[in-house]
Amino acid sequence: MKSSLSHWVRAGAVCCLLLGPALSPALAGTVKVGAIFAVTGPASFLGGPEARTAALVVEKINKAGGIGGDTIQLIVKDSAGSTEKAVSFAKQLIEEEKVVAIIGPSTSGESMAVKKVAEDGQTTLISCAAADVIVNPVARYVFKTPQKDSFAAQMIFEEMRRLKIDTVALASGNDGFGKAGKEQLEKLAPAFGITVAASETYDSKATDLSALVAKLKANAAIQAVINWSVVPAQAIIAKNMRQAGWRVPLFQSHGFGNIEYVRAAGAAAEGIVFPCGRLLVVDALPAGHPQKALLGQYKSEYEAAYKEEASAFGGYAYDAMNMVAAAVRQAGNDRAKVRDAVEGLKNFPGVGGMFTFSPEDHNGLTIDSFAMMTVRDGQFVLYQGK
Amino acid sequence: MSLDLFLQYLFAGITYGSIYAIVAIGFNIIYNTTGIINFAQGEFVMLGGMIAISLLEYLPLGYAIAAAVLITMAIGALIEMLFIRWLESPSVLRMIIITIGISILLRESALHIWGESIRSLPYFYGNEITTFNLGSVHISPQVVWVIVACAVMMAGLSVFFRSTPIGREMRACAANRTAALLCGINTRNMVTLSFMLSAGIGALAGCVMSPITYTQYDSGTSLAIKGFTVAILGGLGNSLAAVAAGILLGIIEAFSVSVVPLAFQDAIAIAILLLILFVKPHGIFGSSEAARLKDF
């Protein structure tokens, strides 16, 4: 080895340190908010809309004069859906950027990994992942905006009871969303007198599920299928079921709340029943509905800015960002007070529903935040029962 | 297992298998003329689908697909000229890394151009729920399209390589590059041509399978891994063997669903492949002499 090597070692190390973003002390009049989203990588269909929505919200607040004259600086970190990056970024945001709160991460695995970092760093974390375990048991600094999986499972099972369905098959994606849903479904089914005859997990990159459909169809006892995922497989399973000539009802999760999947499944999407937040059916809401104005506003702003339909995923970040803004408006640029202010939010209108947090409930939503929907003529409509 | 169920699994397996096979054929064409595996092959498939979907706004389906194939072929040629052509006898590992780099760049550019949302071409015939009934087995017409495309490609390639002067020159180049050079064949152009050809085949595959599998910016990666697996399993360089291996893999995958949980499907399928590879180290249909010629 050459002795000049050590020069290079040193030079390289110094370069590394210099290349990092220069240390920017909190400027007077700036409130720093961190965001960890899976903008790229396998969970990008969550992180992408989330990051775009958060940027939109911040831009709007800043245009309107910021919070009491202070502008919000949103620092978005792309975790690409990987745990180790999320942990690294959370530490960076808390210790180095000294953010007042963090929104995200997009997936439940990352959220669980980051939970302890947020607790240790005493910084509010508002997760945009669905799994119940993130806020159950309650951690002091950790909140989440998506509706609980257990509510969605309950609504599906209630509808099944009305339809006199008692034996079902579960299919779920092998990502955090699918895993959390599968757990809730399996846990709650006995309470509704429903038998889970088969439970299968497919790859979230699955491109065809006809073999799985053939296997499930061969079991004549199965009266309905519940599919739980956020990936394109939601459209694929619908297609494969109809292609196989299998006519049992297909229920999906709130992950289906994205018009893209309806388009992808085409004729096969007709009649799929799923619970979701009311963003998808905003036009059908009665005029006095407390969320109507807000939903309409988010939808039109997002669609004008990005030329794509707003989905429930972006809504998670919309609520998280607005909660942080509301808390800062109330408590100032102070981590401890912001946490208390978030926990104190009552009847806060969001895309996901009306949030009412308490020390025992860091999700803040009730089962009423969901409505059952279905697909008719390629559009989402409120489900009226069969 | 009832006969119906058996047939359903079989057809599901053939569907997967033909998709893998078309990707593997692309691998083999470049491997034959250059001795390298182009890990960006999956991205050609993705690009073909994406470009055709974008062009569909302006052109009817047939023309959109044709244009997408031509554009992807041009991209393939461009990539070869930019990154590969001027390298003097690069080592295989170097080529692997470069093609991995190219695949990352293509994938991320696709993310920035088309976003993370899924797209698809419409079904060529009928729609999402149309099926033919073969006895009690239901088959989507698009599956037939995929199988036919696979067969036509195989036939076309075999005619091209055997009966056209360019095809014969490419084969000469594959058999012995130095000798081909001495015979006055411009081997560099042959390499460019092989990239164009495999990009075109990848793009066509991407279009035909798009209605079934959908197209997303990162759908190339998993296809490339499957295609690579199939190409290796058949024995590198042998396209007919790749088709057989592809269908074998597809059928293993489909039938494995009936015995193990779907979540372990890939693990099982690949474990079986590894076992085959340990017994037949140069693929099921490969011979050790042929492999020795192209070892690194």
Place this chain on the structure above:
Amino acid sequence: MRTPRKNISLAALCLVTVGLHLLTAATGTQYYLTQLTMAAYYGLVVIGLGVLMGYAGQISIGHAGFFAIGGYLAAALTTRNLEPFRDAPLVRGLDSLGLLAAGQDIYGAALLTVTPWAACLLAVSLAGLVALVIGVPVLKLRGHYLAMATLGFGTIVYRIFLASPYFGEADGIAEVPAFPLLPALGGFGPVVVSGGAEHRVLNFYVAWGVLILGMALLLNLIGSRVGRALRSLHSSEEAAEASGIATARCKLQVFVLSAVYAALAGVLLTHFNGGIGPSEASVMKSVRYVALVAVGGMTNLWGTLIMGVGLTFLSLRGVFGAHDDVVFGAILIAVMLFTPEGMLSLRLKEWARRLIPGARS
């Protein structure tokens, strides 16, 4: 002159380690140490793989699998409760050997887990064993077939972790406890591998200490008889075989060693991060390790170390934002096109020598 030069370089690396700490302390930027610690563990994987690829000439697109075996086993053994199985003979046996630790979970329920030391040893030796078992058939393959087999191995490991409820499926395993390496001794406090801010400096030195030790071991290996055998193997396997070198055994030994490096890095990083997720086992991760070795220079262990740690550090800090993969891909292509011997290839050093008068060759 080989030995002293090697020692000088290692001493320089020690100085750099201390220098980095002092630099961050002086500029009040100690939080850089968090990512430097993580990068050092990834560096350990990359140098292990570097010897396998550069000196034994064997590509492995499955090393994330070994990292994950280490990390996941350590995480599962130290978090999964054995209390319900307290009366099983195996658990009782482990307990009587002092390998189990009792504690309480967040609800206050009794928790019985394997101690981190026992878990670490078990995880690393299992990874070594797996490498030994699959190494025998896999290393008989060559070229693209070898690449495929290692890729297949990595995929199988990934799928198993992703599909097993015991390993947390897609969520991975969180709330992994700290790893007490050494008890408090004399004036020194205990040495703990943990991500807490209070242990940051300590963990930085632990990680870089492990990295330096790992590097020293590999440099010795390369300089030894085995190393010479390895090099001859890389240039021509037939010639090496003919001159009486047991090529298969050499390759296998290096394969197992590099797997152990990866698994150890996995164990320590998992305790440092407090968790592990399936992304650590993915094929893309394996590809990244291979690429880092290539960028550093295949037969240049120092280059591999510097590029491995440096690029990982930048990536973990999110310097490239959503373009992380793009930048990485571009670096890969650029290095392979223009300096196939790695970014720190001979030419650069010659330039440096010309620039720095007095530096001897």
